[in-house]
Amino acid sequence: TxxxxxxxxxxxxxxxxxxxxxxxxxxxxxxxxxxxxxxxxxxxxxxxxxxxxxxxxxxxxxxxxxxPSRIDTPGTPDAPDASASGRPGEVVVVGLGPAGPLWLTPEARGELAAAEDLVGYTTYLDRVPVRPGQRRHPSDNKVEAERAEFALDLARRGRRVAVVSSGDPGVFAMATAVLEAASEEPYRDVPVRVLPGMTAAHAAAARAGAPLGHDYAVVSLSDRLKPWEVIAERLRAAAAADLVLALYNPGSRSRVWQVGKARELLLEHRAPDTPVVLGRDIGGPEESVRIIRLADLDPADVDMRTILLIGSSQTRTARRGDGTEIVWTPRRYPEG
CATH class of the missing domain: 3.30.950.10 (Tetrapyrrole methylase, C-terminal domain)
Structure with missing residues (x-):
């Protein structure tokens, strides 16, 4: 298939x-x-x-x-609009995984090949091979709502559209924007499907060992779409519940203090030597995975391509015979 x-x-x-x-x-x-x-x-x-x-x-x-070959057939950039055929359009939101083709699912690969139009953030579109006959519509990473409506408009005209998203499209990504727009007129009748992808948290966890082996919470540190007070309260609640934490969007050029503040909040509930996984560009050419102590977490080591996995009180580290350090969280939690 x-x-x-x-x-x-x-x-x-x-x-x-x-x-x-x-x-x-x-x-x-x-x-x-x-x-x-x-x-x-x-x-x-x-x-x-x-x-x-x-x-x-x-x-x-x-x-x-x-x-038959799709080259030089309807669907090429110079071809008439697909609505002339009377066939219905569709939007498929595709998760590309963290980076590279190895973590792209066969289902996602098939939909990307079948699409007539590809819509997405420029950086993510660049990860999709160029195919004859497909139209590509790159845009900035801060226009998610506009991007979603643009894709739905194409589908209303009979186009088969793939909206690309890094990681899993339902985790701090484009699926929400598309479905939100598709819940309102004039897009209620446009078919929308969401295809899962490998998440950054799971990819980083696999590289480090099994830090997500027990209950965990996922929180974005970006305060662009929600106030920091909400983020801080959620960090406190997750830390008090002794959950492992996967922290997305920890820092950027315009957000440099959130990681330090998060470290302070977590240290109210966690020991200084709590294991922390810093995963950067997982699956990409600049991949880096480090295991450090929570007390040693330095905001200068974090950017938007980094994901942080903060261990619980039960998370452990060990050094294997070949010198490799691994981290895991036991599935069994102590009683009492």
């Missing part, structure tokens, strides 16, 4: 009894409408047509499923 979704053109030969399986794969990959059926080509009993309209019981061994 993933290969059919991502390929430009394909042929599946000698269908026979495998026809229902091939048809299901084409349908799941979003390519059934493009697929053509050819039976006994060049013979007197030749039959051709749309594969989706073929009766499975009538398919002989000598038949072929064909996916």
């Amino acid at each position: 993933a290969r059919l979704a991502t390929t430009d053109a394909a042929a599946v030969m000698k269908l026979g009894r495998t026809f229902p399986t091939v048809r299901r794969a084409l349908e799941r990959s979003g390519r059934l409408a493009d697929a053509r059926y050819v039976e006994r080509a060049t013979m007197s009993a030749e039959r051709t047509g749309s594969l989706g309209e073929v009766d499975p019981s009538s398919v002989p061994y000598f038949s072929v499923a064909v996916l």
Whole structure:
């Protein structure tokens, strides 16, 4: 299914009894409408047509499923608008994972290949391979609402749109913006799907060991969309409950004090030697993973490409035989 979704053109030969399986794969990959059926080509009993309209019981061994190339077909930048075909548009919000192609799911890869329009923050769009016939619509990272409405407008005109988002699109990302806009007129009837992606927290945790092995909370330190007082209260509550914390958006060029303040709040409830994982550019070319003490957390070491995992009272570290330091939180919590 993933290969059919991502390929430009394909042929599946000698269908026979495998026809229902091939048809299901084409349908799941979003390519059934493009697929053509050819039976006994060049013979007197030749039959051709749309594969989706073929009766499975009538398919002989000598038949072929064909996916024509998308190059120089409707959907190219110079092609007429898709609304002329009368087919419905759709918005699919796709999670790219933290960085690189290895953590992109087959489902997400297929939707990116099938999309006619790609919409997203410029940095994230640059991570998606350029494909002939696709339109790319980059924008700034502070115009999420406008980006969502733009994507929905394209879908209203019959376009198949992929909105790209780093990590998982439902975690401090574009899925919320799209669904919020899609809940209002004139977008209520536009189909919207959200595809999950690997989160930065899970990727960083895997690199360090298993610090999220027990209950944990996820908090964004950015006060751009909520007041710092709300963030501080949530940090206190999570720390008092002895939850491991995954802290997103810890700092930027314009936000330099939040990490220091968060450290002070957490030290009211956590020991100074509580393990902290600093994961930066996980999966990217500048990947860095460090394990430090909470008391040694320096705001100067943190930026927007960093995620912090703050251990609980039960989180442990150890040095393996090869010298590698690992961190984990036991699944069992002491009674009393």
